[in-house]
Amino acid sequence: MTETDAVVLPTERPAPLDPPTELAELRETRSIARLAYADGHLGWLVTSHALVREVMADPRFSVRPELRHRPIELPGQPDPQPAQPGMFLGMDPPGHTRYRRLLTGEFTVRRMGLLAERIEEITRGCLDAMERQGGPVDLVEAFAEPIPAAVIGELLGVPEQEFKQAQEHFVKIIRREGTAEDMLAAYKATLALIQELIGAKRAAPTDDVLSGLTRSDLTDEELANIGFLLLGAGLDTTANMLALGTFALLDRPGQIPALLSAPDQAVEELLRYLSITPFLIRTALEDVELGGELVRAGETVTLSIAAANRDPDRFPAPDALDLSRSGSTHLGFGHGVHQCLGQQLARVELRVALPALFTRFPSLRLAVAPGQVPVRPIEMLIHGLLSLPVTWGQEDPR
Numbered sequence: 043m044t045e046t047d048a049v050v051l052p053t054e055r056p057a058p059l060d061p062p063t064e065l066a067e068l069r070e071t072r073s074i075a076r077l078a079y080a081d082g083h084l085g086w087l088v089t090s091h092a093l094v095r096e097v098m099a100d101p102r103f104s105v106r107p108e109l110r111h112r113p114i115e116l117p118g119q120p121d122p123q124p125a126q127p128g129m130f131l132g133m134d135p136p137g138h139t140r141y142r143r144l145l146t147g148e149f150t151v152r153r154m155g156l157l158a159e160r161i162e163e164i165t166r167g168c169l170d171a172m173e174r175q176g177g178p179v180d181l182v183e184a185f186a187e188p189i190p191a192a193v194i195g196e197l198l199g200v201p202e203q204e205f206k207q208a209q210e211h212f213v214k215i216i217r218r219e220g221t222a223e224d225m226l227a228a229y230k231a232t233l234a235l236i237q238e239l240i241g242a243k244r245a246a247p248t249d250d251v252l253s254g255l256t257r258s259d260l261t262d263e264e265l266a267n268i269g270f271l272l273l274g275a276g277l278d279t280t281a282n283m284l285a286l287g288t289f290a291l292l293d294r295p296g297q298i299p300a301l302l303s304a305p306d307q308a309v310e311e312l313l314r315y316l317s318i319t320p321f322l323i324r325t326a327l328e329d330v331e332l333g334g335e336l337v338r339a340g341e342t343v344t345l346s347i348a349a350a351n352r353d354p355d356r357f358p359a360p361d362a363l364d365l366s367r368s369g370s371t372h373l374g375f376g377h378g379v380h381q382c383l384g385q386q387l388a389r390v391e392l393r394v395a396l397p398a399l400f401t402r403f404p405s406l407r408l409a410v411a412p413g414q415v416p417v418r419p420i421e422m423l424i425h426g427l428l429s430l431p432v433t434w435g436q437e438d439p440r
């Protein structure tokens with residue numbers, strides 16, 4: 043294979059819920075292909091389920107940000123820097139292992155299960171407010187964002203006032219508003235806020251994740267970065283699943299009974315189908331044979347989760363949303379040592395909130411034409427909707 047065979051990462055979606063068409067063609071013909079990166083680096087793009095999974099399980103591939111090249115341009119964003127102490131998402135073992143061990147105990151299936159009742163209450167509060175307000179409403183603002191926000195705020199033990207401030211800063215970071223300096227300022231302000239909170243938790247610990255972590259040997263700097271990572275992950279993941287998931291079900295209402303009768307299974311299918319983290323990035327630490335190609339040390343590999351989750355070798359009729367599909371092996375939460383720490387939390391949130399929405403508002407429908415629902419730009423990295431105008435009841439405003 044020569045440099046002239048290199049592709050650029052396809053990013054144009056034919057429809058909001060479908061990955062770029064070229065990904066399927068690549069997966070079929072060369073599931074590991076040469077990829078031209080935004081800075082001119084020549085690396086790789088992997089599109090099959092088997093190969094994506096293989097890379098994520100292989101310690102010869104690193105997550106360290108400073109080693110990677112970007113598959114797409116992110117204008118105004120500084121070059122990726124080495125992970126700060128505590129930012130374990132950007133660390134390889136054994137550094138990663140220590141943090142991950144400390145946190146696993148805070149995010150167990152059992153603890154997340156205990157949260158279900160509280161999530162139900164929070165969801166009910168949002169649905170009550172929607173009902174009082176009356177349609178049309180923006181479902182992102184009224185439902186998809188506030189539920190995971192309230193949950194992560196309570197789980198971490200962030201008081202309401204501080205949480206509001208942190209959220210304002212995060213919106214700038216998530217929406218990539220303003221210049222690189224603005225984003226850095228928002229990051230520093232959030233970190234300062236968390237640092238202050240950690241001081242308070244050390245002095246008077248309560249029954250929350252941050253208090254729990256102050257009992258470990260982590261430094262204040264490590265704790266603040268962990269707090270930042272968890273808060274960010276809590277705010278900008280499940281919210282997108284709730285918005286896109288609702289959009290998908292409004293488009294295919296025949297699937298709603300399957301959601302209501304078996305929410306656990308339905309949520310796994312939505313995670314597969316929607317792949318809100320469309321791609322992940324790794325860099326080879328040494329030469330590695332992968333799918334018949336030689337990936338050289340230092341080359342960056344982009345893993346298309348969106349393509350892997352629609353691989354016909356793994357999922358029959360992969361482009362059909364089928365909420366009764368069982369035994370899913372989707373890669374929506376990643377795989378290997380970095381597999382999503384918050385997955386049980388996200389699952390409980392989705393299993394509670396989506397059925398509650400469709401039970402409360404059986405006549406829920408879009409308040410605009412489907413083509414007018416604004417989709418997040420690729421630069422926001424996590425797939426989602428900017429807003430989702432919906433309404434319900436008898437009259438149709440269209």
Ligand code: HEM
Nearest residue numbers: 130131275276279280283319374375376380382383384388
């Ligand atoms: C890691 C997806 C919700 C916290 C990951 C990864 C994926 C992912 C794909 C792996 C990244 C990689 O390998 O490079 C999702 C999706 C979610 C979700 C689709 C919602 C539906 C959450 C929530 C939290 C969270 C609610 C909150 C605590 C994390 C953390 C990591 C992670 C801390 C890093 C784990 C590590 O490096 O060991 N997530 N996530 N996620 N996620 Fe999630």
